[in-house]
Amino acid sequence: MYLFSQIQTETLPGVVFWWLSLCVVAAVNIAAWSRSAFALQRGRGALPTALYEARRLQLQLSAVYVFGCAFRCAFPVFDVPRLSLVHSWLSTVIVGRSVATCAELCFVAQWAAMLREAARATGSRVGRIASRMVLPLIGVAEICSWYSVLTTNNIGHTAEETLWGLSGALFVAGLAVMASRCPRDRRPLLLLWCAAAATYVAFMFLVDVPMYWSRWLADEAIGRHYLGMVQGLHDVAVRQVVSYRWNDWKSEVPWMSLYFSAAVWLSIALIHAPAFEADRASARRARRPRYVFSWST
16 A cells, blocks of 8 residues: 555556566566476486586576566666665665676676587687676676766766677677587577677667766766765665656666566576587587477477
8 A cells, every 4th residue: 555655646557557567577587487497307307417507507597687687677776866666675776786786697697608608619719708708897887887876977877888788799799700600500599699689789889878978968067966985875775766757767668678578588598598519529420419408398
């Protein structure tokens, strides 16, 4: 009852419908991850040990991302203005940002693990370099994010999104090189991943980075006062502004909607990625991998 007493009825259809949609998507994502876990366990005996361990790692990393995103769907937070939809300590920025940090690092660890696996199979140096760089880059991006969240200075978010875009570009480069070296029946999948990642990179550099850059310029133009790090740490732990006004959330709706749906689906899909050749010897003996894990396992 307290929750719904906070809703401003004149804006209820827009923001509340979007919020409920996020919660439905989160429930579907959890169900899909659970099915993946069941399928992997059921097919364990049919998989070689190395492949099973690789997919189990993907499952574990995906769990942190899927459930972290589900939490953020239930308790959405707009970090810099300290906006939330639920009046609870679970909706404080410090909780939401901490969950996001863990989830995002695990998501990118999935990228790195898959790149490393494919690079070993194809002997791609570019793939190996990309697999080693993406996680440290996102680690720096998370530091930039925390800087912005604590100080309310959007220049940190600008740097963060730039690093995410660069990591996506590395992912595309690694996949593109490996696609030319993998068996023909694996190329469509890698090219599909390339296309999805390239779309993501384009969105980051054409939409997301300019948005945060323009916010920073606007703040600088009005001489906005930024918080100190210690002051900001206290602020994110205690200050919370519950708002259901569409104008307060409309800039966050596009990226949150895509992030909590398409990005989560990619995380789950990596659990079901087909196997590449286990080693160079098998690559010489056959042009196609011997083991494939799918929904039908």
